[in-house]
Amino acid sequence: MKQCDYIFQMQRLSVNDGEGIRTTIFFKGCNLRCKWCANPESWSFTPQIMFFSHKCSSCGHCLNICPSHANELTDKNKIIFHSDICISCNACIDVCSAKARQTMGRNFSFTEVMTEIKKDMIFYEQSGGGVTFSGGEPLLHPDYIEKLLVYCQQLGISTAVESCGFFNFSQCRHLIEQFDMIFFDIKIMNDDLHINYTGQSNKKILQNIAQATQLNPNIIIRVPLINNINTDIANFEKLTYFMKKNKLNKIELLPYHSLGYEKMLSLGKSANKYTPPSTDTFLIKWEPHTRDFSRELGDQTSQYV
Ligand code: SF4
Ligand code: SF4
Incomplete structure (x- = not known):
């Protein structure tokens, strides 16, 4: 291929x-x-999302927009990114005003x-x-x-x-x-x-x-x-x-x-x-x-x- x-x-x-x-x-x-x-x-070989937790404000916008539910909000108000189910659709990049997410590639x-x-x-x-x-x-x-x-x-x-x-x-x-x-x-x-x-x-x-x-x-x-x-x-x-x-x-x-x-x-x-x-x-x-x-x-x- x-x-x-x-x-x-x-x-x-x-x-x-x-x-x-x-x-x-x-x-x-x-x-x-x-x-x-x-x-x-x-x-x-394909684009991937990087999530920089130190920049995240836990606003939760990425939770709502993600079609794969690849982001999780913990009891301690922290976001966990599950890269294994992310489909790199990039939807979360646009809604993240903290710039805690970046597409690589x-x-x-x-x-x-x-x-x-x-x-x-x-x-x-x-x-x-x-x-x-x-x-x-x-x-x-x-x-x-x-x-x-x-x-x-x-x-x-x-x-x-x-x-x-x-x-x-x-x-x-x-x-x-x-x-x-x-x-x-x-x-x-x-x-x-x-x-x-x-x-x-x-x-x-x-x-x-x-x-x-x-x-x-x-x-x-x-x-x-x-x-x-x-x-x-x-x-x-x-x-x-x-x-x-x-x-x-x-x-x-x-x-x-x-x-x-x-x-x-x-x-x-x-x-x-x-x-x-x-x-x-x-x-x-x-x-x-x-x-x-x-x-x-x-x-x-x-x-x-
Ligand atoms: S790139 Fe798409 S699938 Fe991956 S975390 Fe962001 S919104 Fe979800
Ligand atoms: S949209 Fe950005 S700042 Fe808001 S919870 Fe998601 S990663 Fe954190």
Whole structure:
């Protein structure tokens, strides 16, 4: 079935998604379910409602208008949002004067996206920035991205993609060749743990990344650091071996942050809070090893951010 190309955010003046100042386009839809995900509003391929309880005044307008009875008023005058029965009709958005509700995801036309992208041409030129496709998993939208990619190239705008690596490689081969920069996440090297924490095997991901190295030399591996889950030496030894074997020599380590936890609650889902490794502990644990890994991978290893 043809997948819709919903976008849930277009973030201008972004500085964490590649070189320089960028516009980052966030696509909906991902096949992984990382327990620490920073963007769980991206998981579903279709629009979703987020309910921000701290803004809610308990006026009750959403109770009356909802055709699914997805909102409940408790004895303590609090609204509970039952996302599992919400049909995303958006009726409650209009009646909520407190702006406690928001729809994540809409079908932006190609022209709308390009208009947004073109607003910051001057910043791209001055800073060496450009456009980054993110998500969710942007490479699950190859046709839409191809159109944007071609237009960006015509305008001389640099392009990057942030991918979890779980996509159909044959559908994306021509895109992989053309991005100016590719960021691939590798969460955990042990496959059993990967399945446990992300819901999918890492085999296809590692295979896709290995294949991508044959087509594009500008690849950076990113690892979200989750304390006591993927911060052990064994994980990084396996990662180093994989990177060396595939001639990858750039890595960024991203500490976990709890933004995703708050978003999960707003989506009406339960969630666990994780922790990043403390900087001191991490560096003490890693200091004797980073030199070895640097020697293995080359001079550009280990950008601690
Ligand atoms: S979007 Fe969901 S919660 Fe809001 S009125 Fe429609 S069904 Fe009810
Ligand atoms: S309409 Fe908005 S402010 Fe009123 S009860 Fe519903 S969510 Fe809360």
